[in-house]
Amino acid sequence: MSAPTEFVTWFRSAAPYIRTFSGQTFVIAFDGDVIEEGNFTDLTHDINLLVSVGVKVVLIHGARPQIERAIKAKKLKPVMSSARIRVTDEQSLTCVKEANGRLRLEIEALLSMGLPNTPLAGSPIRVTSGNFVIAQPKGVINGVDHLYSGDVRKVRCEAINKRLEDGELVLISPLGYSATGEIFNLTYEDVATEVAVAIGANKLIYLSDQAGLSDKKGNLLQELTTSALKLQAKNKTKDPLQDRIKASLIKASEGGVDRLHVIDRKINGGILLELFTHEGIGTMVSRDPLETIRNATLDDIGGILSLIEPLENEGVLIKRPRENLETEIQKFTIVEHDGLVVGCVALNPFGKEKIGELACLAVHSSFQYAGVGERLLKAIEKNCAKQKLTHVFVLTTASSHWFLENGFRQTNLTALPKAKANLYNYQRNSKIYIKTIK
Numbered sequence: 001m002s003a004p005t006e007f008v009t010w011f012r013s014a015a016p017y018i019r020t021f022s023g024q025t026f027v028i029a030f031d032g033d034v035i036e037e038g039n040f041t042d043l044t045h046d047i048n049l050l051v052s053v054g055v056k057v058v059l060i061h062g063a064r065p066q067i068e069r070a071i072k073a074k075k076l077k078p079v080m081s082s083a084r085i086r087v088t089d090e091q092s093l094t095c096v097k098e099a100n101g102r103l104r105l106e107i108e109a110l111l112s113m114g115l116p117n118t119p120l121a122g123s124p125i126r127v128t129s130g131n132f133v134i135a136q137p138k139g140v141i142n143g144v145d146h147l148y149s150g151d152v153r154k155v156r157c158e159a160i161n162k163r164l165e166d167g168e169l170v171l172i173s174p175l176g177y178s179a180t181g182e183i184f185n186l187t188y189e190d191v192a193t194e195v196a197v198a199i200g201a202n203k204l205i206y207l208s209d210q211a212g213l214s215d216k217k218g219n220l221l222q223e224l225t226t227s228a229l230k231l232q233a234k235n236k237t238k239d240p241l242q243d244r245i246k247a248s249l250i251k252a253s254e255g256g257v258d259r260l261h262v263i264d265r266k267i268n269g270g271i272l273l274e275l276f277t278h279e280g281i282g283t284m285v286s287r288d289p290l291e292t293i294r295n296a297t298l299d300d301i302g303g304i305l306s307l308i309e310p311l312e313n314e315g316v317l318i319k320r321p322r323e324n325l326e327t328e329i330q331k332f333t334i335v336e337h338d339g340l341v342v343g344c345v346a347l348n349p350f351g352k353e354k355i356g357e358l359a360c361l362a363v364h365s366s367f368q369y370a371g372v373g374e375r376l377l378k379a380i381e382k383n384c385a386k387q388k389l390t391h392v393f394v395l396t397t398a399s400s401h402w403f404l405e406n407g408f409r410q411t412n413l414t415a416l417p418k419a420k421a422n423l424y425n426y427q428r429n430s431k432i433y434i435k436t437i438k
Helices: 003-021 040-052 064-073 090-111 157-165 188-198 226-233 240-254 270-275 298-313 322-331 372-386 400-405
Strands: 025-030 056-061 133-137 150-155 169-172 175-177 183-185 203-208 223-225 259-264 283-286 291-295 332-337 340-350 355-363 391-396 409-411 431-436
Touching: 025 040, 025 188, 040 056, 040 090, 040 270, 056 090, 056 157, 056 188, 064 090, 090 169, 090 175, 090 183, 133 183, 133 188, 150 175, 150 183, 150 188, 157 169, 157 188, 188 203, 188 240, 203 240, 203 270, 223 226, 226 240, 226 283, 240 259, 240 283, 259 270, 291 372, 298 322, 298 332, 298 340, 298 355, 322 332, 322 340, 332 372, 340 372, 355 372, 372 391, 391 400, 400 409, 400 431
Parallel strands: 025 056, 025 203, 056 169, 133 175, 203 259, 223 283, 355 391
Antiparallel strands: 133 150, 175 183, 259 283, 291 332, 332 340, 340 355, 391 431, 409 431
């Protein structure tokens, strides 16, 4: 496939996401390492693109490496409590304020460049900051006074949402202000969580130093439910930052944020690859499973057509007019993944002969090896049993091996109901396979 053709294919597949995301609010959180490593310039391209398609963006930055460098420069001794939290005294607070101030100005400058030599040149992002976060001291934990280290007490969500509605990008530093005029050092994870929940964000996205969340063997977990993440989070790791991100994801999800993502910050275009492709590149967390198998409705016809039309054009499936789909939609079962129809199948029952025909089995190209076909087959077999059918058959020209691998055996016309056998197309010369319903 040529590069232009690949772009067209990708852009078409991204269209549903663009339509869905327009008008939504994303909170994107990252530590100061993104700036240290020089990756933020690439990130500004992705952020600008999100804004250009109508996404409202809130950026929450951390500043750990910058604070540590400032503390070291002043020859101060960093103090971490047993709770793995920085103890911020007056001298350290000066470093915290200086590091965050410099970092915020640097981020604003990079976001204001207007992206020269790109299609988005001349359209700089309007950035706003402010005292959006009210904080309170952490107090004494395990006998240690954390002094100017604090927690988020309140988020001025109305002020943030007003800036977003005005088309501005909101940039928030991990600092909080008290009613008495004090400043507190906050974790950026705490700020990201509380802001995302308070403003009703649709997504909370973390740019991490890892590919995403992993299982015990180090394998990337592409999808997780909140309940599964809670079980995983019970086992603390040696990385307090990853543990804080997990805690943040759980709290944000339970607070109403629909989707949560963890992405490798070192991948150029990582946000776009995660949000605008079916496969993604990191981990996505949701309250409910992303995949559902259900009976199709008239609203699913567009999704079904997008699956079967390429196969019809290749001659793998017989062409079905849209009108036929509308009248037979009750026969279809679909697999839906995060709102996208990724698989479909139909069952034509012949009640008198106690046999059913499996028809119109199609799976999205991005999910070919994800077990979607097998799950659809199980749904059809369950449906057959419910209708007291003893066998299911299929006519195929291209998927013989798959059906054999899934318990079918080859047969001939005599095994088919007479009504179906009389319609057999000898020109297509389809092979016939049958399976016993147990």
